[in-house]
Amino acid sequence: MRHVSVLAIPRALGSALTIPLEMLTAANDIARVYKQLDKICTLEIVTVGQLECRLTGNLNITCDKLISEVSKTDLIFIPAVWRNPRAALNAHPELVQWLDRQAQAGAILCAATTGAYFCAASGKLERAQATTHWRFFDEFEALFPDVDLQRKRFITYSNGIYCSGSVNAIRDIIVHLINDLYGDQIANEVAQHFMHELKDSHATELLQQSQEGSHHDERIIQIQEQLQSRFSEPTSMADIAYHFGMSVRTLNRRFKAATNKSPTEYLQSVRLGQAKGLLKDSNLNIAEIAHQVGYYDSSYFTELFTKAHGLNPKEYRRLVRNKLFRVNQGR
Template structure:
């Protein structure tokens, strides 16, 4: 089954705010095919505000591949940033705005970057919902759409199937987050390694969500997460964790999974791997020492787990991030 991406085009759009999303997905599909990971056909379509070609902020002309009246499936619709004042573009985009509203009723995922969120706000899809945008347009957005819940302190927001990003870098993190959902975590890690200078925790891609997380209401699990972070270098911490918080393993596993969506061991693995990434990037410790500090007594087992988690060996990861840090 194919995964269908629709890129919205408009005059004065920033080209990179649109094409980068497609490039990240195309890279992920190529990596999945090359490494025999589960893959899906990827279909990328382009539509414009009035079905005509657009002229971007840098003077390039881009043609849409489809018209808004045509029937086709969109799993993800991506809205680009508009150069400078977005209001003139928004004011002449009624045809597109009606199409966006229809797509929203089909439970389609939307990603919007910078002033691209104006399309969603104008459609009424962000009323009483969290949103962010480029800092320069905070006040204008709030004045134009007083019912939106502007999150000035966050680079990314999520409300239902709508994801907003304040910048192109923040948008790229959201796109990689969706790559994981389509192609899996290993391929998403490979995409991170290719497009960013470091691997980050994918669960942190969304800065603010209006979906209340049960973990915030379970004090015991909050303490369990803190304990695992503080004691990750222990070789078998789960047993000690149960004793520390006064909970048997079965209850701990059930409540932890309910609150976080992960088992304690999976969460611990995430903590360890992210810490290992920091050590590989910022220190000259040997792989054995990185493994030990990260809670693994066996270097081979650590290397195997790291490759499963990231898609590359510890040595390959170190070489990759350092070459990006020091390249000119």
């Protein structure tokens, strides 16, 4: 049985632990439902020093083991550390040594933002690509000049080490890893529960992200997340600009610079992406789907969908369902 270690470090962000724990627990549960018991992984929270660990926000957790008790593991999630990752790195040299030993034995490392400090300190990122939280770019580069820091990427992979530029980006990595560990069917189900947008291929989408499509403008990231979470609601860009303390002109300029799309174009792509999922997986009619994704004129929705995908919604539904039918026939 494969072993996964979710690392707890004092002052780590709780979400950097709970996201992999929740997603991999869901993958285990789905594997049990499908009676694919050979795919189930052992999940343990491991730590340094003592089993009681206090995270950011005064969140206390009781860990399963100390790292000194884990001689072999297959996958390690290293969390982001709040405010001063350099101090955390200096406080735990034994953690760096343990990561080095595990990586040499074949473990995959997955670092959320400043967790990359520990990977870099192990020497495993020398002349390899990595990323971290944008606030720490300069410090990280000064500390680890031999690491090829990717300032314009949210996700990197080199030498068996995944790094992410935001805690949220860790979800994409986890779904990719679940695809490898559990297969595409379970990865798709986990993605439906934990992610806004479903990817066509978890195995390839993750590592094909262009540098032009990634950015580290935190305010624009917050706006993107709001548009993703409220895509079905009537949206005024003037209201969004006011809420985030900028003019509409500044919003459009910064959004375009960060994403190569205007806010309106981005919202449209989110809505149409959601519509594709509903056309594939639901029996709602076209007008109902249009309403579900924020369009109250089904003719306008059909026009946008056709322009974006070269097929109208009915044609797209027929095509993807025919493909699914053929795939299922072949199993």
